[in-house]
Amino acid sequence: MTPGARLAAAIDVLEEYERAPAPADAIVASYLRTRRYIGAKDRAAIQALIFGHFRQWARIGWLIERAGMVPTPRLRVLAYSPAQPRRCGNGAFYVLLRRRRD
Numbered sequence: 001m002t003p004g005a006r007l008a009a010a011i012d013v014l015e016e017y018e019r020a021p022a023p024a025d026a027i028v029a030s031y032l033r034t035r036r037y038i039g040a041k042d043r044a045a046i047q048a049l050i051f052g053h054f055r056q057w058a059r060i061g062w063l064i065e066r067a068g069m070v071p072t073p074r075l076r077v078l079a080y081s082p083a084q085p086r087r088c089g090n091g092a093f094y095v096l097l098r099r100r101r102d
Contacts, residue, residue: 001042010081032046049077056080
């Protein structure tokens, strides 16, 4: 599974979390159970991304709102993902913020 596919899976789970009134761990377990083709390492990476995001929920929401955007699952995952420049990624959210400010 590519890093982009992991991000897409995290976005799908967060979208389901916003729609359904269920605990996050139940939604993640249900999502991964129905997709048996996802390997163990990918499952661990997706879970780390999702639950790490939940630990930073308020900070990520503040960052997105400060940029003048509405916090959506996609923006939240991009804001938390290791695609940030300080982690030697491509900086997708950083570029998005720069475009918004210019």
